[in-house]
Amino acid sequence: MTEQQNQxxxxxxxxxxxxxxxxxxxxxxxxxxDMLLPRFGIEFDENQQLDFSTLFTSQAAPVWLEIGFGNGxxxxxxxxxxxxxxxxxxxxxxxGVGQALMGIESLGLTNVRIIQHDAxxxxxxxxxxxxxxxxxxxxxxxxRKKRHFKRRIVQTEFIELVANKLEIGGVLHCAxxxxxxxxxxxxxxxxxxxxxxxxxxxxxxxxxxxxTNTRFEQRGERLGHxxxxxxxxxx
Ligand SMILES: C[S@@+](CC[C@H](N)C(=O)[O-])C[C@H]1O[C@@H](n2cnc3c(N)ncnc32)[C@H](O)[C@@H]1O
Numbered sequence: 708m709t710e711q712q713n714q715x716x717x718x719x720x721x722x723x724x725x726x727x728x729x730x731x732x733x734x735x736x737x738x739x740x741d742m743l744l745p746r747f748g749i750e751f752d753e754n755q756q757l758d759f760s761t762l763f764t765s766q767a768a769p770v771w772l773e774i775g776f777g778n779g780x781x782x783x784x785x786x787x788x789x790x791x792x793x794x795x796x797x798x799x800x801x802x803g804v805g806q807a808l809m810g811i812e813s814l815g816l817t818n819v820r821i822i823q824h825d826a827x828x829x830x831x832x833x834x835x836x837x838x839x840x841x842x843x844x845x846x847x848x849x850x851r852k853k854r855h856f857k858r859r860i861v862q863t864e865f866i867e868l869v870a871n872k873l874e875i876g877g878v879l880h881c882a883x884x885x886x887x888x889x890x891x892x893x894x895x896x897x898x899x900x901x902x903x904x905x906x907x908x909x910x911x912x913x914x915x916x917x918x919t920n921t922r923f924e925q926r927g928e929r930l931g932h933x934x935x936x937x938x939x940x941x942x
Pocket of ligand 1: 724725774775776777778780797798799800803824825826827845846847848860921922923924
């Protein structure tokens with residue numbers, strides 16, 4: 708399915724945190740979309756909540772969900788480091804999905820599934836309440852201009868949705884290299900009555916050692932940007 712067709716299947720949400728870019732698929736990515744998406748992908752279905760016990764080989768393992776995994780740098784790294792955890796990656800950009808599928812195959816990972824769709828809709832329609840141990844949001848599009856702030860994925864509605872899908876004690880982990888967005892996230896997340904900042908001072912958290920240095924993080928570093936991690940626990 709092309710990105711345009713996929714976008715056509717999106718439901719009623721009017722303001723989205725992404726625009727579908729017409730990036731060309733490499734031959735290998737196109738082949739991965741044909742051959743591997745049926746194996747490792749989950750079709751978006753707004754009428755079907757997922758049953759995690761039938762999705763993965765390791766049925767009872769905790770599930771972490773990554774939103775906007777890009778090319779899958781962090782997703783593949785986490786799935787390799789934590790074989791006893793199951794991962795769902797959600798991304799709309801088709802070349803990135805193709806690339807991640809190639810990685811899943813070449814690394815022989817059995818604990819990753821991919822959904823090519825808007826994460827807001829996936830969370831709302833397909834993820835059962837209190838089902839996730841972690842939600843990861845690394846280097847989301849910062850939407851720098853004021854008139855685009857409404858497109859930032861971290862909004863009160865997003866925070867409420869994520870909080871409802873996290874188990875008690877589960878963690879939302881965000882990272883960004885855009886200072887203005889970091890502050891925006893901090894203010895909105897600190898205002899949630901369902902999430903508690905892991906930083907006792909109510910500020911940013913230290914970067915966890917294991918967090919992968921993704922493509923977008925490397926770009927930020929080249930530009931001299933400071934990176935902020937924000938970790939919140941579902942209470
Ligand atoms: C700046 S990139 C960061 C990619 C990756 N996390 C990294 O650190 O390299 C943001 C990604 O989020 C994806 N994205 C934005 N909004 C999304 C949404 N609502 N659902 C799924 N993916 C989304 C974009 O397609 C893009 O690939």
